[in-house]
Amino acid sequence: MSANGVGSDAEFDPFNDAEELRALTSALSSFHLYRRAAHQNLTHHRRTSFFALSLAHQALLNKSPINYLPTLDKVDHAIEDNAVLSEAIFRSAVDAFEIDLGATGGGFKAWGNSASDGDLDKVRSTIKQFYRDWSDEGRVEREACYGGVMKELEERFGEVEDKYGSLNIYIRAIVLIPGAGLGRLAFDIAVAGYTSQGNEFSYHQLMASNYILNHTTAANQHTLHPFISTFSNHPTRPSHLRGIQIPDVHPGSLLELMGSDRFSMTAGDFRQAYKDLHPSQKFDVCATVFFIDTAPNLISYIETIKHLLVDDGVWVNFGPLLWHFEEHAQEEQTSRNGGEGEDVGAAGKFELCLDEVLALVEMCGFKLEKVVTGAKTGYVGDEKSMLRHEYEGVFWVAVKA
Amino acid sequence: MSANGVGSDAEFDPFNDAEELRALTSALSSFHLYRRAAHQNLTHHRRTSFFALSLAHQALLNKSPINYLPTLDKVDHAIEDNAVLSEAIFRSAVDAFEIDLGATGGGFKAWGNSASDGDLDKVRSTIKQFYRDWSDEGRVEREACYGGVMKELEERFGEVEDKYGSLNIYIRAIVLIPGAGLGRLAFDIAVAGYTSQGNEFSYHQLMASNYILNHTTAANQHTLHPFISTFSNHPTRPSHLRGIQIPDVHPGSLLELMGSDRFSMTAGDFRQAYKDLHPSQKFDVCATVFFIDTAPNLISYIETIKHLLVDDGVWVNFGPLLWHFEEHAQEEQTSRNGGEGEDVGAAGKFELCLDEVLALVEMCGFKLEKVVTGAKTGYVGDEKSMLRHEYEGVFWVAVKA
Numbered sequence: 090m091s092a093n094g095v096g097s098d099a100e101f102d103p104f105n106d107a108e109e110l111r112a113l114t115s116a117l118s119s120f121h122l123y124r125r126a127a128h129q130n131l132t133h134h135r136r137t138s139f140f141a142l143s144l145a146h147q148a149l150l151n152k153s154p155i156n157y158l159p160t161l162d163k164v165d166h167a168i169e170d171n172a173v174l175s176e177a178i179f180r181s182a183v184d185a186f187e188i189d190l191g192a193t194g195g196g197f198k199a200w201g202n203s204a205s206d207g208d209l210d211k212v213r214s215t216i217k218q219f220y221r222d223w224s225d226e227g228r229v230e231r232e233a234c235y236g237g238v239m240k241e242l243e244e245r246f247g248e249v250e251d252k253y254g255s256l257n258i259y260i261r262a263i264v265l266i267p268g269a270g271l272g273r274l275a276f277d278i279a280v281a282g283y284t285s286q287g288n289e290f291s292y293h294q295l296m297a298s299n300y301i302l303n304h305t306t307a308a309n310q311h312t313l314h315p316f317i318s319t320f321s322n323h324p325t326r327p328s329h330l331r332g333i334q335i336p337d338v339h340p341g342s343l344l345e346l347m348g349s350d351r352f353s354m355t356a357g358d359f360r361q362a363y364k365d366l367h368p369s370q371k372f373d374v375c376a377t378v379f380f381i382d383t384a385p386n387l388i389s390y391i392e393t394i395k396h397l398l399v400d401d402g403v404w405v406n407f408g409p410l411l412w413h414f415e416e417h418a419q420e421e422q423t424s425r426n427g428g429e430g431e432d433v434g435a436a437g438k439f440e441l442c443l444d445e446v447l448a449l450v451e452m453c454g455f456k457l458e459k460v461v462t463g464a465k466t467g468y469v470g471d472e473k474s475m476l477r478h479e480y481e482g483v484f485w486v487a488v489k490a
Numbered sequence: 491m492s493a494n495g496v497g498s499d500a501e502f503d504p505f506n507d508a509e510e511l512r513a514l515t516s517a518l519s520s521f522h523l524y525r526r527a528a529h530q531n532l533t534h535h536r537r538t539s540f541f542a543l544s545l546a547h548q549a550l551l552n553k554s555p556i557n558y559l560p561t562l563d564k565v566d567h568a569i570e571d572n573a574v575l576s577e578a579i580f581r582s583a584v585d586a587f588e589i590d591l592g593a594t595g596g597g598f599k600a601w602g603n604s605a606s607d608g609d610l611d612k613v614r615s616t617i618k619q620f621y622r623d624w625s626d627e628g629r630v631e632r633e634a635c636y637g638g639v640m641k642e643l644e645e646r647f648g649e650v651e652d653k654y655g656s657l658n659i660y661i662r663a664i665v666l667i668p669g670a671g672l673g674r675l676a677f678d679i680a681v682a683g684y685t686s687q688g689n690e691f692s693y694h695q696l697m698a699s700n701y702i703l704n705h706t707t708a709a710n711q712h713t714l715h716p717f718i719s720t721f722s723n724h725p726t727r728p729s730h731l732r733g734i735q736i737p738d739v740h741p742g743s744l745l746e747l748m749g750s751d752r753f754s755m756t757a758g759d760f761r762q763a764y765k766d767l768h769p770s771q772k773f774d775v776c777a778t779v780f781f782i783d784t785a786p787n788l789i790s791y792i793e794t795i796k797h798l799l800v801d802d803g804v805w806v807n808f809g810p811l812l813w814h815f816e817e818h819a820q821e822e823q824t825s826r827n828g829g830e831g832e833d834v835g836a837a838g839k840f841e842l843c844l845d846e847v848l849a850l851v852e853m854c855g856f857k858l859e860k861v862v863t864g865a866k867t868g869y870v871g872d873e874k875s876m877l878r879h880e881y882e883g884v885f886w887v888a889v890k891a
Contacts, residue, residue: 141837146789149853155846320841321783321813324863329843382722388547409876412722437543439536440721442730443876445556452550462725475810475844475882480723482876 103186111203113186116292119204119212120179124172126209131168131317132161160326167314167330171216174311174335181304182296211293213318214469215271218294220315221469222273223301223336233466235274237484238376238405241459242283245403246373262373265397267359268380272298278376279352280343286372287354288362295356302340302354309334315471322475360389363397371399379408379468379482385438387446391453395489404455404487407464409480412440443483455487504587512604514587517693520605520613521580525573527610532569532718533562561727568715568731572617575701575712575736582705583697612694614719615870616672619695621716622870623674624702624737634867636675638885639777639806642860643684646804647774663774666798668760669781673699673741679777680753681744687773688755689763696757703741703755710735716872723876761790764798772800780809780869780883786839788847792854796890805856805888808865810881813841844884856888 103109139147139157150157183190190197221227246261261283266275269287271294278285289295305311312332316323323329344352355362375394384390394404441449443462451457461484470477504510540548540558551558584591591598622628647662662684667676670688672695679686690696706712713733717724724730745753756763776795785791795805842850844863852858862885871878 135840138837138839142787142789142840143838146787146838149789149850150840152853154849155842157840319816321816322811323843325845326843386543386547388543388550410723411877415720415722436539437547438539439543439551439558441556442724442727444726448555449550452553475884476812477880477882479878479880480876481878 111200113292114200115203115205115208116211116296117179117182117186117188118201119208119293120175120182120296121201122204122209123175123212123216124168126204127168127171127213127318128165132164135161135320163326163330164317167317167332170312170332171314171317174216174219174313175212177304177311178296178300181300185296185299208293211291215293215297216313217315217318217469218271219297219301219313219335220333222271224313224333225337226333228337229472230467230470231273233464234378234407234468234482235277237407237461237464238274238378239277239281241403241405241486242278242281242374242376246283264374264376265363265372266376266378267363267394268377268383269354270294270298270379272302272354274376274378275354276302276340276343276352279347283374284351286352288359289354289356290358295354298354301336302344305336305339305341308336308339310339311335316474324473324475328471328473360393363393366397368399372397372402373399374403374405377404377406377408381406381408381446382411383413385414385436387439387441387449388453391450391455395454398489400489402489404450404489405485406487407484408482410441410443410446410483411480412438414438415440446483447485450485450487454490456490457485457487459484459486461485512601514693515601516604516606516609517612517697518580518583518587518589519602520609520694521576521583521697522602523605523610524576524613524617525569527605528569528572528614528719529566533566536562536721564727564731565718568718568733571713571733572715572718575617575620575714576613578705578712579697579701582701586697586700609694612692616694616698617714618716618719618870619672620698620702620714620736621734623672625714625734626738627734629738630873631868631871632674634865635779635808635869635883636678638808638862638865639675639779640678640682642804642806642887643679643682643775643777647684665775665777666764666773667777667779668764668795669778669784670755671695671699671780673703673755675777675779676755677703677741677744677753680748684775685752687753689760690755690757691759696755699755702737703745706737706740706742709737709740711740712736717875725874725876729872729874761794764794767798769800773798773803774800775804775806778805778807778809782807782809782847783811784814786815786837788840788842788850789854792851792856796855799890801890803890805851805890806886807888808885809883811842811844811847811884812881813839815839816841847884848886851886851888855891857891858886858888860885860887862886 103113136158139150139161142150149155182188188197221230242262242264263284264275264278264286266278266285266287269275269289272287272289275285275287287298289298311334313335314330314332316329316331320329375398377394381387381390398404447457447460463481464484466480466482467477468480504514537559540551540562543551550556583589589598622631643663643665664685665676665679665687667679667686667688670676670690673688673690676686676688688699690699712735714736715731715733717730717732721730776799778795782788782791799805848858848861864882865885867881867883868878869881
């Protein structure tokens with residue numbers, strides 16, 4: 090995972106761990122299988138169901154304006170567009186991890202179909218995330234989620250640029266973004282003049298961010314149909330099938346302009362990756378957006394954030410409290426324990442209310458300087474859907490005491 | 491299922507069908523097991539997780555204001571309140587279905603633990619539904635969902651009362667409510683002076699509505715904690731644990747006042763139950779709220795509604811298009827096929843967009859007189875949660891052409 094300023098974590102080597110390798114190949118496999126699975130699930134099953142209807146019902150559904158079978162053809166075309174991206178991610182990840190597709194034995198033939206339903210779900214949600222993070226249409230949601238972080242950085246460090254001059258602009262502040270996802274916030278922070286490092290645990294997100302950051306050739310290169318994977322709650326078929334262009338900006342060109350040493354991504358569990366930093370490696374700011382509720386043990390997250398910050402370092406947070414270990418099955422998480430130290434799995438988990446979280450942040454050695462609740466935002470949502478999920482995230486700024 | 495004006499469908503006899511009997515006993519079992527399962531899932535597992543934390547982390551979480559272990563004790567108390575209702579539903583259903591708990595062989599000992607995780611999920615969601623349908627706090631959501639139907643009835647039939655006088659007030663109109671759930675809309679329509687019949691397929695809903703309508707003894711009889719089953723997205727612990735009183739009105743007293751023949755509930759699939767009506771049995775109005783998207787084949791729903799209405803009969807609808815057969819696994823639905831005719835399962839299913847649904851309604855012999863989109867409402871939601879699901883339901887009034 091290193092090219093165009095995207096660094097790699099030297100300690101992170103999935104080939105040294107059978108479980109890690111399995112997670113890696115399942116993720117790879119799922120990007121490769123997207124095309125086949127989507128045609129199977131979205132159109133093949135529906136055609137079969139359609140032909141199970143009475144002939145009278147079939148005829149009714151095939152009349153204008155419904156035109157049911159031609160609509161399924163349009164869904165197939167949309168799947169093809171999405172598959173171009175999914176397979177580009179697959180190929181760039183194969184290169185990044187230096188995988189020999191022609192290898193015998195444990196090679197692609199052995200694991201090429203190993204994706205679980207959960208892996209395929211993650212491909213679908215990753216494709217939707219491009220809408221939020223790397224399309225023009227996603228700007229509103231990005232502004233709602235990332236805007237507070239960018240504004241806080243500007244308020245705290247905006248004038249450093251003048252003091253140090255443009256040559257040392259990157260000295261403004263060094264920012265870590267755990268749970269960096271598709272890398273947009275970390276990228277935007279770098280573009281704004283900071284040194285930023287994103288960290289991400291999920292192979293799906295790592296492969297997708299690697300592709301979009303390092304291997305796209307132009308803005309608007311891909312057409313995506315982010316909302317085809319469900320047929321529910323669409324006002325119209327054009328809304329269901331609508332395509333958007335990604336990326337809205339060409340990250341490669343901007344990364345080249347800013348210099349490769351100002352932006353990096355690391356892989357793996359952030360508690361493992363940042364638990365033993367030399368004082369010279371520490372960060373001025375930690376920005377967590379839709380991240381803290383991925384914690385089985387929030388105290389260990391807070392302790393890691395405190396450790397990785399310089400004295401008086403700043404923690405900026407935005408997001409809800411959808412405790413992932415409550416919501417999701419634990420099968421996958423418990424299979425990737427990071428090797429040593431505290432595991433990522435279910436042992437020692439707990440879920441707090443907002444006021445308890447705020448109390449805990451202070452009990453763990455931070456001073457809350459700002460707390461804003463009630464800011465409404467979606468998360469990777471279709472703003473045209475008849476069903477919307479609305480979060481009231483909490484925004485806070487806490488300083489290491 | 492017959493007492494205090496709640497009639498029964500003579501054709502519906504679960505004891506004649508092994509699959510129906512299994513569905514019935516699993517549902518019964520789940521109300522009986524709620525107490526044990528809730529203590530197991532909500533507090534026992536969390537205590538185990540808590541004691542897997544380091545002693546330092548345990549100490550931190552047990553400090554004020556978090557007080558983690560005392561909080562779990564409070565959750566246990568809240569579970570006990572909910573279990574009083576759950577077990578009251580169990581006992582009234584045992585009576586309604588004339589089940590001998592002491593029977594040997596295939597009796598309670600054989601099926602008392604047969605509830606699946608899905609059945610237990612339904613108990614949890616049914617408990618939450620009491621908040622929406624039968625509490626004072628749920629009034630806002632009821633108004634948003636049912637208000638349009640009540641207003642339309644008033645506009646169309648409001649003056650009939652004056653014409654026929656109070657003795658024949660029930661002649662205003664005869665209304666069917668498919669997907670009647672916990673019976674509140676059907677009950678409110680009866681209270682407003684109409685003859686109303688609710689129909690419901692789910693045993694969980696049937697048992698719960700039977701209890702609340704026929705076996706409660708006073709308003710505010712039960713204290714419920716509708717939001718304890720998830721620990722995510724709560725602003726405060728009092729909000730998470732808050733109790734509400736149900737029912738907000740005492741249905742038994744009101745049913746007695748209005749006379750038992752004006753209100754009834756029927757069980758089973760509405761297409762089976764209403765497919766062969768004599769002209770004298772037909773309805774003036776069909777009101778569907780959060781119902782049409784339970785259809786695998788919407789055409790068969792529309793055809794049934796057209797059949798059950800008198801000439802010029804009125805169909806009033808409100809709800810989103812969350813096609814249930816897309817969202818849910820099909821295992822349970824396909825196991826209860828209603829015996830004859832079209833099955834309730836997956837064959838011949840399709841999911842339309844809103845504009846296609848509206849076209850289909852007219853293609854199937856209705857004239858749309860009103861269509862209102864964009865009305866926002868929750869559905870059995872915690873309005874204090876940091877995550878809310880917001881629907882833009884479609885409201886329409888269609889007349890049988």
